[in-house]
Amino acid sequence: MPISGFPEWLPRQRMIEQYVLDKIRSTFELYGFAPLETRAVEPLETLLSKGETSKEVYLLRRLQEDPAAGGGDDQLGLHFDLTVPFARFVLENSGKLQFPFRRYQIQKVWRGERPQEGRYREFLQADIDVVDRDSLPFHYDTEMPLVIGDAFRSLPIPRATILVNNRKVCEGFYRGLGLEDPEQVLRMVDKLDKIGPEKVAALLVETAGATDAQAAACLRLAEISATDGSFVDAVRALGVDNPLLDEGLEELLRVVEAAAEHAPGLIRAELKIARGLDYYTGTVYETQLEGYERFGSICSGGRYENLASSGNERFPGVGISIGVSRMLGLLFGHDALTISRSVPTCVVVALPNEDLRGRCDRIAQSLRSRGISTEVAPTAAKFGKQIRFAERRGVPFVWFPGADGEPDTIKDIRSGEQVEADAASWAPPDADRNPLISAG
């Protein structure tokens, strides 16, 4: 039986997923990110080092283990993201890595959350991060969205917009207003989309010590949204002055301007983006897919001044994570991605009779040796049945071995066109070589 929150794709969907992952991976590699895969488990204490996600952890125990002996220091749990394991890996292997260290990581993660559309208990993430010792130049913050923009543009999916903000803008603005607990303000502002501005204003007054005027100013900041540098003037017009605010505005401007040059329309400065529960310290990213905005971000991240630390060593980082299962779950659910066949097979070799299997296998082998995915028919059924075998899978071509010295022929079963062919040289049109994936 299906288990709620643990999605499984049919092979035709898995082929789409692999295509998506191949494109994402090759984009990451073009930017020089090296691959990393960490173990699925971490000690519980590592997982709990970020307190607030503790409720979502799956713990492990061996079936034959004495439950009474369980727990304790060496208790293991499944990782719930790829950032915590990455930080642990960097600390553990810092002597073997070259810094700045750019890595990508594409893996399943697990969270014991209540499942809902596009939210799973087991899901696939594709992360990139850059981490360095002591300090990390800011230009990496401008690079992250460009990589993601390139990856998304290589896919047959709706247009993605990366929403970007900077914690320093918010914190500097709140402090400039005279609010003493900027984190609490941020947490309340983070609820804007869920509960609306009036309730947020009330909460700011109740829980963050804001006056009505301060609360209104926070809401006006959150309303600012621009695809170019005009957000700077809009913030300035609110009349708040603070050095951290200045720093944040300058950083945010650099991210917006770099994207405007590289990929016009990719980025929007959106000053309500808070990512309240995450420990970002500067730039933050979220990503909306056109037509799927209501389902929330499908790709998020930001800058951590302290991704990992140990004693005197400190490793700042910046990263972003594509929620692959989340994105595909939404697109599959709305029939927004299609594939031309349910198997990799390009050619089915028809089998005239079982005695000719050896010859058919040699034909198949010859095609495979030139990169053409080929299957020989399972049995020497009537040719009509063998053609239906191919048809039901969307395989475009059926190969017929010639009888009595006649040449072989190949039939395009979509058009019915049948021509002579030599297994040593025939090749399909490029568009038919691999399954074709397109927007639904």
Added chain:
Amino acid sequence: MPISGFPEWLPRQRMIEQYVLDKIRSTFELYGFAPLETRAVEPLETLLSKGETSKEVYLLRRLQEDPAAGGGDDQLGLHFDLTVPFARFVLENSGKLQFPFRRYQIQKVWRGERPQEGRYREFLQADIDVVDRDSLPFHYDTEMPLVIGDAFRSLPIPRATILVNNRKVCEGFYRGLGLEDPEQVLRMVDKLDKIGPEKVAALLVETAGATDAQAAACLRLAEISATDGSFVDAVRALGVDNPLLDEGLEELLRVVEAAAEHAPGLIRAELKIARGLDYYTGTVYETQLEGYERFGSICSGGRYENLASSGNERFPGVGISIGVSRMLGLLFGHDALTISRSVPTCVVVALPNEDLRGRCDRIAQSLRSRGISTEVAPTAAKFGKQIRFAERRGVPFVWFPGADGEPDTIKDIRSGEQVEADAASWAPPDADRNPLISAG
């Protein structure tokens, strides 16, 4: 800290692993196997349906769950192989699949076993299986080793030999000898490599009701080994007669002969191969890597007459599984695989000063747009330091933007050769485009 049994590769090793997986996957796809990925968890009762592996299962519970409420029907565990989840998936989706269904599945599995060299608690397997309704033609048994042979030949690893046997040969032979419990005989013969023939003979007498002569005959059968059809005469010479034996010999001969034509030297009929604990009913496969024979099989499988069943529906299958982590763990442990660099990056663009970052980014983008992995130097350090940045990662080329209208140049930092280059057209030699992976 590292956790025993949960290996993690450094990025340079992960690049080798990905190369290996890409080659395996593309071979699988050339044969028309469609990809499948199942969830990591199964209900405990599904995992226990094959009783004997129960001791190895990792169970899951949510951290916030009441332990007293745990257990029961809906208890989940991590899968310990890919066959049990595949069988469950086939039953669950039989109405949506086309049979015979050929799938490959490349995933992590988990077992709570005691770790040792090449044996892990978390490891990666790459499986292919063919499954059909009611009955599955035998020719798929001959195909499995050919696919694996092609996959291994595409890799820079020691020569692999696939050892093959057939349970019907053993069972028919034992029954023909007059032994009533062929499964018990098989389990004892399976211990040959560990405890030697004398102790196996004694165990056959003690636990399987064999006479000394019967035990000796079983051992003589187990000694038979041949790379061609001569094993048939060798078995016949033992003078045992049984219809199941005849059937098994004919099947085994077909596997050996198909491989002899397709890939001479790939297969050896090895009549001691038993795979005692697995529920195979005909052909069985194991694989040895030259020089690593003592570590056991790195790729195993066989035929199940009853891979899955439900009510009147029965799904026979045949499959084989590459132990990817096991194989790579051994090869990494013996420095038998090397890679030319620790990053995908082919070119580092040197940064003369921070003001030129935009120009350097455009050079990088131009190279990337033609598939050349490129990074811009992290800071405008002295050029010597920037060259060392590339050198330490094994990156072959450094790009120097020309000053004051001079043309750009590119330097091969291995040879020192430096030539004029245009970012719109320059390309590396094919051998340098991607990291080069070779036998160590």
